[in-house]
Amino acid sequence: MTTSPVSRDGHSSATPIPMDAASLESILCTEELYRRQSRPPDYERENNALGELANALADSPRTILQTLAETILAVCESDSAGISLLSTEGGGKSFYWPAIAGQWKPHIGGGTPRDFGPCGDVLDRNTTLMFRHVERRYTYFQPVTPAIEECLLVPFYVDGRAVGTIWSIAHDKRHKFDAEDERLMKSLGKFASSAYQMLASLDALKFQIAERGRADAELRTLVNSLELQLQIRTEEVIKQNADSLKQTERFRSISYRLMQVQDDERRRIARELHDSAGQILVALGLNLAAIGLHARQILPQVVIVAEDGQRLVQQLSQEIRTMSYLLHPPLLSETGLPETLRWYVQGLKDRSGLDISLNIPEGFGRLSPEMELVIFRLVQECLTNVHRHSGSKSAAIRIAREAGRVSLEVQDEGKGIPPEKLREIQSQGTGVGIGGMRERIRQLDGHMRIQSSGSGTKISVNFLDPASQPANPERRLATSG
Ligand SMILES: Nc1ncnc2c1ncn2[C@@H]1O[C@H](COP(=O)(O)OP(=O)(O)OP(=O)(O)O)[C@@H](O)[C@H]1O
Ligand SMILES: [Mg+2]
Known part of the structure; x- marks a missing residue:
């Protein structure tokens, strides 16, 4: 399976770039990483991975980089993963691979030139980069098997300086990295790099002790204190991660609770508006009509004022009705989702001028009240976003119910979500609109793709279509999103 690894000086910086080498931009696909749907963070798994790294550090500190490579391979479910470090020999002109896990493991010890290779590109730009088919530019990869389909590289920092990269490779077209892979690689890399840094200082001290043939008390104390610091830092990281896991869970349950409260409050205000303010307006309208009738002979001007008042009351009634229905559409529980969405879409078309198409099959039927409300709120938020942010003149909504699934799609032809916003959204950054959508979807074990x-x-x-599920109240616990 293996060929010889890339030789460290396989392409010296003095060698001209091959004529047929593809351009750097043509093999870079980093933007795609943030456009892809990202799997939700699995903090528990991350915490376990950190725990493994910390254990490895306690048991056999020399293998921290290899353990890091193996951990990255496991959490990213990639085909190969490894570390590149700038070689200290020869003035840092090349990277070497001290640790590799997965299919490329036999290439441990190989490397790439500093000035013409993907690791060099990452250091030059000091940021995450994703490449596909690196061999089209860096032709020295051509004989290396298995070939790279896609690879994700993040900088590896020591003392705040990027001195290498952590990478993860897919040899198979079907595997695609997403923003969560980057987050995990950075998080694990950060811990490994601080451990690595302390180990390097320890090594240097021990070397000194072994050289000058005796250890004076001061040096020994320093070594002990460094070892202690390393241990303390490891314990701190594990504790911090466990705390952030708890915080995330707390935040989730609070935000879900807030949304429930918001829904209840909207329902209450909708009822108040409709029942009390609405009824008072009806009475006021009738009074105004009566004034108009009685004053007709004696005070003609009063009639004009009364009629004007009546018109205003009608207008206000209509507005309150619309507001109340938008806050919580009574149609939803009475007639179901299709009818409510038709009413909502028509109203929004009239108010906004957006050309909205709604595709929902005849005989769609009823879902659980919870799911009907969630889908209604999702459409409401998506269309509000299209109207407010996209610049699109049209929006298309498709709702279907097939193969045991209920699906919803809202599409516009606008200018798109700005890349940095999208990156934030894909990495589960919390916003009220899309963040709230995500939380509602999660509560129903659904899945969202942007x-x-x-x-x-x-x-x-x-x-999952509730109709295709056995009537089991535990369903939510047994399925995954
Ligand atoms: N259809 C869209 N087209 C273009 N940009 C969009 C679209 N939907 C969302 N966005 C971008 O994504 C961002 C986040 O949307 P989100 O709904 O979470 O928040 P918001 O609309 O800004 O505020 P709110 O909390 O009131 O919903 C928006 O600010 C906007 O920049
Ligand atoms: Mg919004």
Whole structure:
């Protein structure tokens, strides 16, 4: 399976770039990483991975980089993973691979030139980069098997300076990295690098002790204190991670509770508006009509004022009715989702001028009240976003119910979500709108995918169809999103 690894000086910086080498931009696909749907963070798994790293550090500190490579391979479910470090020999002109896990493991000890290779690109730009088919530019990769389909590289810092990279490779087209892989690689890399740094200082001290043939008390104390610091730091990281896991869970349950409170409050205000303010307006309207009738002979001017008042009351009634229905559409529980969405879409078309198409099959039927409300709120938020942010003149909504799934798609032809916003959203950054959508979807074990580019945005959501589920109240616990 293996060929010889890339030789460290396989391409010296003095060698001219091959004529047929593809351009750097043509093999870079980093933007795609943030456009892809990202799997939700699995903090528990991350915490376990950190725990493993910390244990490895306690048991056999020399293998921390190899353990890091193996951990990255496991959490990213990639085909190969490894570390590149700038070689200290020869003035740092090349990278070497001290640790590799997975299919490329036999290439341990190989490396790439500093000035013409993917690791060099990462250091030059000091940021995450994703490449596909690196061999099209860096032709020295051509004989290396298995070939790289896609690889993700993040900088590896020591003392705040990037001195190498951590990488993860997919040899198979079907594997695609997403923003969560980057987050995990950075988080694990950060811990490993601080451990690595302390180990390097320890090594240097021990070397000194072994050289000058005796250890004076001061040096020994320093070694002991460094070892102690390393241990303390390891314990700190594990504790911090466990705390942030708890915080995340707390935050989730609070935000879900807030949304429930918001829904209840909207329902209450909707009822108040409709029942009390609405009824008072009806009475006021009748009074105004009566004044008009009685004053007709004696005070003609009063009639004009009364009629004007009546018109205002009618207008206000209509507005309060619309506001109340938007806050919580009574149609939803009475007639179900299709009818409510038709009413909502028509109203929004009239108010906004957006050309909205709604595709929902005849005989769609009823879902659980919870799911009907969630889908209604999702459509409401998506369309509000299209109207407020996209610049699109149209929006298309498709809702279907097939193969045991309920699916929703809202698509526009606008300018797309700005890349940095999308990156934040994909990495589960918390916002009220899309963040709230995500939380509602999570509560129903659903799944959301956001695709956005310069030609528009498509939000796709799907849930297990409650009708295809056995009537089991534990269902939520047994399925995954
Ligand atoms: N369809 C879209 N087209 C273009 N940009 C969008 C679209 N939907 C969302 N965005 C971008 O994503 C960002 C986040 O959307 P989100 O709904 O979470 O928040 P918001 O709309 O800004 O505020 P709110 O909390 O009131 O919903 C928006 O600010 C906007 O920049
Ligand atoms: Mg919004």
